[in-house]
Amino acid sequence: NAGVTQTPKFQVLKTGQSMTLQCAQDMNHNSMYWYRQDPGMGLRLIYYSASEGTTDKGEVPNGYNVSRLNKREFSLRLESAAPSQTSVYFCASSETGGRGYGNTIYFGEGSWLTVV
Amino acid sequence: QKEVEQDPGPLSVPEGAIVSLNCTYSNSAFQYFMWYRQYSRKGPELLMYTYSSGNKEDGRFTAQVDKSSKYISLFIRDSQPSDSATYLCAMSGGYQKVTFGIGTKLQVIP
Numbered sequence: 001n002a003g004v005t006q007t008p009k010f011q012v013l014k015t016g017q018s019m020t021l022q023c024a025q026d027m028n029h030n031s032m033y034w035y036r037q038d039p040g041m042g043l044r045l046i047y048y049s050a051s052e053g054t055t056d057k058g059e060v061p062n063g064y065n066v067s068r069l070n071k072r073e074f075s076l077r078l079e080s081a082a083p084s085q086t087s088v089y090f091c092a093s094s095e096t097g098g099r100g101y102g103n104t105i106y107f108g109e110g111s112w113l114t115v116v
Numbered sequence: 117q118k119e120v121e122q123d124p125g126p127l128s129v130p131e132g133a134i135v136s137l138n139c140t141y142s143n144s145a146f147q148y149f150m151w152y153r154q155y156s157r158k159g160p161e162l163l164m165y166t167y168s169s170g171n172k173e174d175g176r177f178t179a180q181v182d183k184s185s186k187y188i189s190l191f192i193r194d195s196q197p198s199d200s201a202t203y204l205c206a207m208s209g210g211y212q213k214v215t216f217g218i219g220t221k222l223q224v225i226p
């Protein structure tokens with residue numbers, strides 16, 4: 001049982017380049033999330049998807065787009081990468097509750113992104 | 117003022133010590149309280165989960181919630197080097213986003 005799988009694990013981008021972070025979960029969870037984690041800032045929610053077919057902005061959505069491809073997959077796209085988007089990105093999922101209401105949030109291993 | 121305040125540490129203790137990790141919060145609507153453990157270069161994983169006030173014990177770990185003081189704690193008894201990690205508190209008011217603390221880095225010295 002893999003849980004939450006995200007790729008790539010490491011990526012270096014040049015300013016202005018685009019890329020997509022892929023995420024898949026095999027726990028049949030309804031809700032999926034993308035967070036970024038920065039020193040001194042903690043985990044901040046970028047976007048979430050309460051259920052298949054819906055997506056909503058979190059705290060820091062600017063510069064990102066998401067796609068809930070199906071129940072298993074939730075991708076995060078950087079259209080024009082900026083140095084401020086250098087961070088560790090975590091995909092996560094939970095059984096129900098658009099924002100982790102009363103449910104355990106399961107995290108992936110993280111994707112380390114550097115924008116130069 | 118942040119909704120959730122957590123001392124980032126680092127906190128260094130000798131093996132076998134009792135560790136106390138704490139968070140304060142300002143949102144009185146929070147009623148679900150969680151502690152996540154995050155090893156270096158890994159994603160956070162849920163360690164303890166408590167609803168409303170009170171204590172919850174799981175092996176060497178005890179979570180306490182004092183809603184009147186808006187203060188939560190995680191105690192680790194007989195700490196082990198394998199407990200070395202960053203511990204994040206997290207809390208939610210129900211159908212609201214989960215708010216995380218910035219994490220406290222703990223190092224248990226053999």
